[in-house]
Amino acid sequence: MTVKAASGQGFAAGTLNRSSPPLRDHALALLGRYGIYLFFVGFLLLAGLLAPSFFSRSNLSNLILQIVPLAIVACGQALVILVRGLDLSVSSVMATAAVAATSFSGHDADVLPIVLVALAIGVMTGLLNGFLVVRRNVSPFLATLATMIVLQGLRFGWTHGAPSGLMPPLLRVIGSGTWGFVPVNLLVLVAVAVPLATVLHKTTVGRRIMITGGNPLTGRLLGYRTDALTIGAYVVCSMLAAVAGLVLGGYAQIVDNWVGKGFELDSIVAAVLGGFALSGGRGTIGGALAGSAVLVLASNIVLLIGLPIQFQIILKGLVIVFAAACYAKR
Amino acid sequence: MSSTTISGKPAVRRPLTPATARFLMIGMLMAIIVAIGALVADRFLRPANLANVFEQATDLALVALGQSLTVLTGGIDLSVGSLISLLSVLTSGLIDGNGAMVLPVCAGVILLGVLVGTLNGCGVVLLKIHPLIVTLGMGAVLQGVALLYTRSPVGGIPDGFDSIAYGRIGGLSVGGIAVLLIFVAVAVLLRRTATGRAIYAVGDDRHAATLLGLKVRRVTILVYAASGLFSALTAIYLVARFGSGQPYTGADYTLSSVTPVVVGGIVLSGGRGNVLGTLLGAYLLALLNNLLNFLHVPTQIQLVAEGLIIMAAVAVHVEREKRA
Amino acid sequence: MLLVSGVSKSFPGVRALSDMQLEVREGEIHALVGENGAGKSTLTKIIAGVQPPDTGELRLDGKPVHWSGPAAAKAAGIHVIYQEFVLFPHLSVAENIFVGAMPRTRLGLLDHAAAERSAAALMARLGVSIDPRRPASELSVADQQMVEIAKALVERPKLLILDEPTAVIAGKEVEALFERLRRLRDEGVAIIYISHRLEEIFEICDRVTVVKDGQWVATTPVSEVTRDRLVSLMVGRDVAQLFPPRPAGLDAATAPVVLRAENVRVGHRVRGVSLELRGGLITGLAGMVGAGRSELAMALFGGLSMDGGSVTIGGATYTRMIPARAIALGMGFVTEDRKSEGLAMLQDVGANISAATLHDVTSGPFLDRARERTMAQADIAGYRIACRGPGNAVSTMSGGNQQKVLIARWAHTCSRVLILDEPTRGVDVGARTEIYRIMREIAARGVAILMISSELPEIVGMSDRLYVMREGVLTGLLERDGITEERVVDLATHARQAA
Known part of the structure; x- marks a missing residue:
């Protein structure tokens, strides 16, 4: 028997690599990146259809007041998720910052020291989280769970279970005041989100975080200071949580030990809705903001159409799963 | 021949497996707590107090057992808290003091728990979403349903139902003994059945498990269903203990169920650890709380100790990894 | 059946x-x-x-x-x-x-x-x-x-x-x-x-x-x-067609030594390796999987820390190397596993190419996307990378084109040394010949190339000098006509068989 050789068509596959990737892949990638904005607009339209009163000034400014604290935390959470992490301690940082704020005399003169103390709490928590995750290689879930619990205990120890004292009037204005019909806390969000988005999307540091988050080994071999970038993400996240704690404390007026309860999970959900992958390296600050807005909108719609308030949380659960399913890799 | 001399140590049992090392560590921590307890209060070492600790670990151990299984596959179940809340209000609400309803309601509640767990598992497997997100979403839905059903403690239990929690056999609580037996049974099943080993295999390397033809999807769904089952049992136990169900009864278990799991040496990335470690972890935490009560430390500050225990457990684990 | x-x-x-x-x-x-x-x-x-x-x-x-x-x-x-x-x-x-x-x-x-x-x-x-x-x-x-x-x-x-x-x-x-x-x-x-x-x-x-x-x-x-x-x-096709010819007039013996490693050790995987990389030449590193080749390359680049030994490059000797320093010294490293160690899979072509030279595409504190795009476009044309332009996500591209993106990235930094670990793994044949050609072009600039490959015809066909490694140590250095498949296999496995 002789060798059976194929007739000469051997170069077909060799030339195929010239062809560019299909347009469909490109389109899907775009949808993944901008899908949340479609979602956002859809929710706005839905809300407007269900209740014409939705677009009233008072409802809108009320909505924004509610969105802002979550959006601030979600920005920080997004940063941590970007580097393959998670921060469960944000709610604890929020409450601790708010409790700290009431531990002063309650006059406006104390606002600066309050802010400094809050930020210091944030920095310390973030450093501890970052240290555990980066240097001790602890899983982010556990590390931040542990700091959350420790911080909770310290807070209770400090307040003996019942915080007393007042938020300075200025913080209350920041948290709940409106200027015309523009909520004052929106200014805080802008002051936080714009620089953050600029750094993340327009500078080399942001690019390094993006690359390190998606592929830590790649980042390391590119000579990036991946440890510092990761710890930095945790620190910024905790600082933002502290700021959000002050804003939310000012909004709620009454500060208890549970200011920000539920924000740890809500902020994760907002970031994931906004297009951040828990596997890191993907997402935009704009997406995190839109994700936060969608989450609050969902609750608002429930009220608008007169369903019992319990449906808010049911709808929230469904939105989480549905949106995540939309992003899942095929 | 060289390869055999490089790798081929004579077949001797290695001195300490990771599991034994972890058990020893927990044992030492317990011994320290007991020693301190014995020093500060002579009541601490009395059998009645130790039986108390044994009983207090019951609910946490039971939820954590289900959590252990999901974590062993590399997943997590954050719906346990809401599921416990929902099932506890359903249990007491539907029984409502009527002894004849006990069996059908309990059966229904267990079935519902398994069903919810199965849904979680299907979400993870079919939607290909991170388990954290799936179970978080499920948790929100369940909490909402629980609040729709009732916004305050509801229903009641017939006489004798509370013996699940307060009944004693030889001075030890019935529930506690049952949980101990359940743990041993699950540990044996995990070690000595093909499905049990598949749970470890899936957590160890999901891709390899797929290539080797293991039923990865079935195993994944199974562990979430089991988590639902153990949440249901916890709900029934809690109703027996408190006399009625409350819509926020379970909230704290969502995250705290993870503590005994990791303290007991099961690694969050999956594939390593032993459920008996989880049981020991639950006992350790109960013992610690008991000691702090004796020391008159306010309940809330006891949290700090819990947080520190988590950090310690995890740090020790990392150390071992580095040596390996 | x-x-x-x-x-x-x-x-x-x-x-x-x-x-x-x-x-x-x-x-x-x-x-x-x-x-x-x-x-x-x-x-x-x-x-x-x-x-x-x-x-x-x-x-x-x-x-x-x-x-x-x-x-x-x-x-x-x-x-x-x-x-x-x-x-x-x-x-x-x-x-x-x-x-x-x-x-x-x-x-x-x-x-x-x-x-x-x-x-x-x-x-x-x-x-x-x-x-x-x-x-x-x-x-x-x-x-x-x-x-x-x-x-x-x-x-x-x-x-x-x-x-x-x-x-x-x-x-x-x-x-x-x-x-x-x-x-x-x-x-x-x-x-x-x-x-x-x-x-x-x-x-x-x-x-x-x-x-x-x-x-x-x-x-x-x-x-x-x-x-x-x-x-x-x-x-x-003829093997000679697959591999570009060695440039004439290149003398392995007189080419300048660009990098010298002395007695490098990494755990038990690399146990005292000394080698020289010479400018303009492609130096091969052959051996069986697990022989310590990748670990050695990682150590030279600073991806793994050396447990002993030193690296001399650019007139200075280092006993500790980190990637940032390696890059500053003019080294580049195309890693074996491009998906987890090389590319940023979620980023586009432009971001991947500029990743090691971000300072070249900034204006003031900000990234200059236009400059990044220009740089990427030049490389896409120069290396014939098939994609929809600098904004194409690398995850949708074929292995060969991904590899070219990586080489393009490191070509910007490697003024002295370029290390390529299994450069043609998972790359189709058409792209392989282009990668070989690109390697020769880069070498011709005077860059010393270190190429690790498990494929015998490739490493024999491309190397000007060839080290063979086995169980963490070098077992031989082959030059020019001494490079044959039989010799490589012999050196990569011989001692094990004899023991």
Whole structure:
């Protein structure tokens, strides 16, 4: 028997690599990146259809007041998720910052020291989280769970279970005041989100975080200071949580030990809705903001159409799963 | 021949497996707590107090057992808290003091728990979403349903139902003994059945498990269903203990169920650890709380100790990894 | 027994198989040969049910089959030993061997003691002694391979596929493996044997199928074909055509030394290696998988810290190296695993190319996307990277084009040294010749290139000087005409066989 050789068509596959990737892949990638904005607009339209009163000034400014604290935390959470992490301690940082704020005399003169103390709490928590995750290689879930619990205990120890004292009037204005019909806390969000988005999307540091988050080994071999970038993400996240704690404390007026309860999970959900992958390296600050807005909108719609308030949380659960399913890799 | 001399140590049992090392560590921590307890209060070492600790670990151990299984596959179940809340209000609400309803309601509640767990598992497997997100979403839905059903403690239990929690056999609580037996049974099943080993295999390397033809999807769904089952049992136990169900009864278990799991040496990335470690972890935490009560430390500050225990457990684990 | 006909399979950017065919009979060892990227692995995965074919048909014992997944193929008696191991790192050796088929006690419970006894007996028959109770992650690469082989023997498959089973074992272990395979064949098992080592094919295979560029080329009894004929069928063109000619007038002896490593040690993987890289030359580094080549390259670049020794480059000597310093010193590193160590898979082409030279694309504190795009566009044209422009996500591109993106990135930094670890793994043949050409171009600028490759024709065809490494130490330096496949194999495995 002789060798059976194929007739000469051997170069077909060799030339195929010239062809560019299909347009469909490109389109899907775009949808993944901008899908949340479609979602956002859809929710706005839905809300407007269900209740014409939705677009009233008072409802809108009320909505924004509610969105802002979550959006601030979600920005920080997004940063941590970007580097393959998670921060469960944000709610604890929020409450601790708010409790700290009431531990002063309650006059406006104390606002600066309050802010400094809050930020210091944030920095310390973030450093501890970052240290555990980066240097001790602890899983982010556990590390931040542990700091959350420790911080909770310290807070209770400090307040003996019942915080007393007042938020300075200025913080209350920041948290709940409106200027015309523009909520004052929106200014805080802008002051936080714009620089953050600029750094993340327009500078080399942001690019390094993006690359390190998606592929830590790649980042390391590119000579990036991946440890510092990761710890930095945790620190910024905790600082933002502290700021959000002050804003939310000012909004709620009454500060208890549970200011920000539920924000740890809500902020994760907002970031994931906004297009951040828990596997890191993907997402935009704009997406995190839109994700936060969608989450609050969902609750608002429930009220608008007169369903019992319990449906808010049911709808929230469904939105989480549905949106995540939309992003899942095929 | 060289390869055999490089790798081929004579077949001797290695001195300490990771599991034994972890058990020893927990044992030492317990011994320290007991020693301190014995020093500060002579009541601490009395059998009645130790039986108390044994009983207090019951609910946490039971939820954590289900959590252990999901974590062993590399997943997590954050719906346990809401599921416990929902099932506890359903249990007491539907029984409502009527002894004849006990069996059908309990059966229904267990079935519902398994069903919810199965849904979680299907979400993870079919939607290909991170388990954290799936179970978080499920948790929100369940909490909402629980609040729709009732916004305050509801229903009641017939006489004798509370013996699940307060009944004693030889001075030890019935529930506690049952949980101990359940743990041993699950540990044996995990070690000595093909499905049990598949749970470890899936957590160890999901891709390899797929290539080797293991039923990865079935195993994944199974562990979430089991988590639902153990949440249901916890709900029934809690109703027996408190006399009625409350819509926020379970909230704290969502995250705290993870503590005994990791303290007991099961690694969050999956594939390593032993459920008996989880049981020991639950006992350790109960013992610690008991000691702090004796020391008159306010309940809330006891949290700090819990947080520190988590950090310690995890740090020790990392150390071992580095040596390996 | 197994009949594959008309099978095609495409991935984003590449056609992996087109109209592939394969016929394997009961009781034969059937060799499957072809170059890297010829489609052998894809074909294996389709037979094993890991991936469905786009078109075409599989028949097992005459009946058409459609696998729903690997489990279905396994149930039908198909067992694969993959090139990358499929082991559970934290399960014991015994459990890995008996995965899914553990012996049971009378109560129906798994019998770990019995499994450990059988595993030990099996290991003894394979001529190795591995404690069956150890977790798989603690074994050496060679021992892990023996566990994989033991696993296949336990399964009693009808069809056994081995993908490069001898890449990490040698000598006695290979003999033991071959003896086992012959016995299985005599028992009627069909075996598909994939290997780059043609002499092995002549030793144990009955028939051979050659594939090239994703297509079937020939099937013939081994006894009716010569080694040279096989090679020409595989390559399909003159070897001289595949590799660009060595530039004339290049003298390996007088080229300047750009980097000198002295006695570098990394754990037990690299045990005192000294070498020189010379400007303008391609220096090869050959050896078996697990010989410590990648670890050495990592250490030179600072990706792993050296436990001893030094690196001299640019007139200074360093005992500690970190990637940032390596880059500043003019080094570049195209890593072996481009998906986890090289590319930023979620970023676009522009971001990947500029990743090591971000300071070149900033204006003030901000990234200058326009400048980044210009830079990427120049590279896309220069290296003929097939994509939709700088904004194309690299994850949608073919392996060859991804590799070119990586080379383009490092070409911007490597004024002195460029290290390439398996530069053509998973790259189709057309792109391979272009990568070879690019390597020559970069070398011509006076850059010293260090190339690691497991593919003999490639490393022999490209290297101007060639180091061979085995078990953490260098076993030889070959130059120019001294570089032959036989010498390389000899140096990479010889001492093990002799010991």
